[in-house]
Amino acid sequence: MANPPHGGVLKDLIARDAPRRKQLAEEAETLPAVVLNDRQLCDIELILNGGFSPLEGFMNEKDYNGVVEKNRLADGNLFSMPICLDLEKEDIDELGIKAGKRVCLRDSRDDRNLAIMTIDDVYQPDKKKEAKEVFGGDPDHPAVKYLFQVSGDYYVGGKIEAIDRLMHYDYVGLRYTPAELRLHFDKLGWSRVVAFQTRNPMHRAHRELTVRAARQRQANVLIHPVVGMTKPGDIDHFTRVRVYQALLPRYPNGMAVLGLLPLAMRMGGPREAIWHAIIRKNHGATHFIIGRDHAGPGKNSKGQEIYGPYDAQYAVEKYKDELGIEVVEFQQMTYLPDSDEYRPKDEVPKEIKTLDISGTELRRRLRTGGDIPEWFSYPEVVKVLRESHPPRNKQGFTVFLTGYTNSGKDAIARALNVTLNQQGGRSVSLLLGETVRSELSSELGFSRDDRDKNIQRIGFVASELTRAGAAVIAAPIAPFEASRKAAREMVEKHGSFYLIHVDTPLEYCEKTDKRGVYKAARAGKIKGFTGVDDPYEAPSDKEADLVVDVSHDNVRTAVHQIVLLLEAEGLLDQL
């Protein structure tokens, strides 16, 4: 039998309310709707399926205060994380939200009505207190930032009735609700299950740790990674799930099961560890692994760790007797090359040689295509990671040339296009100013707003192509710094961005202009022409990655300089 849920009863609201589903769905159509954001969607999913038992809705003020101050719901049950429906005052007024009213809770992704909430109360949380008590108060803590920058100023508490489950289209077969997991354990005859929480790819150390924990407790393993919201910058869950799937056959026959948890993490270290343990208990696990720096937010802006490495273990220790799930504490695992085995750090004598590869080092090796040894990770896991993290010479990038009309930017862009095509290995896209104007921005003029929109479109297209691994060469005038910066930011989400300032003096551009556009602009036939009667904000040394000038050097030299820059960045290696 699986572990009893927290509070004694699994609050599977979907199952509970299934007989009234049709009636609730009809009522929801008549109610004002609160459209839930990403975090609220993760929260409601686990309220609806019982993952947050004994919660039956979003916390009212009494529960919230108890949780913030004492880790306890009003009924005395242990609960460490506030689960609140945050709204802004305007939404509350607009929807007429007040105690006693019913509102429908709607999925922002597909407009489906998920639940009806009967409002208990509307209250203004003391955010400072919540930040301090729950997360430790560091202003750099991601959950504290979320609280002050994203979260609404009012919380709305109340129980909910379930209409429908959330729709997912990825890895549906691995998304077990607590009831489904319990049934699964039951079918397998598993009565002792060690759950393992993770938001990272798993390597050999994790496999060794979970197998060791299971063997010590004569239990099976539930690999229970978070696929809701994790720490910004984490490896995406698509890649991670492929990693877990690749790792699963490495467990002794049938020892482990993989289930995905749609949780929105808060990175709340000690508080989060207690919460995680409760969630796993609700999913039927009897044991829960808490290792080093569990759900840690990392360092603050002063470079200090926000929590101590074992704070989460100490916190859970405090509630050990009433938690109802046995916590298995582990020190970090380390590799012993002489005996080819992993052991917890605290069990390794000082004189024994150990090896580790940090997350930062792993990312570096993925980026550079560097060796990832088999003692660290299984080849099939590395293969998945390498597919999602191609080395520099397979990554996309954008070369963004800015300068006056006839500064030579188009000639350089064309020549660079030919050079990169000759090298091969990547598809190359050329976005000349005029091409973009006719193909993408034909309705736009040359006002500041229109120019900004034009550059925004170029930035968007460049970022999508960069994401797909292409080399992009863009060559608009791009006279304004703010829009160039915005384009850089968009592209840098997916690859490298290089701003090349084609700093050919205006007089030269004008003197050598064979198309007569400057002449026309001087004669007033073209209005708002950059350099004539419209400004050009020249990039500063800090903004530009390279400055070229075709009045001094020729186009070939400029192209050569750009190629050298790309080579130095490792982007053109071994193509």
Ligand SMILES: Nc1ncnc2c1ncn2[C@@H]1O[C@H](COP(=O)(O)OS(=O)(=O)O)[C@@H](OP(=O)(O)O)[C@H]1O
């Ligand atoms: N005010 C005005 N009126 C008419 N035509 C103009 C005007 N300003 C620019 N141009 C010509 O349009 C070409 C593309 O401009 P851009 O899209 O690069 O400008 S911007 O970056 O959006 O500011 C650009 O050509 P290239 O510089 O050769 O790409 C200009 O010759």
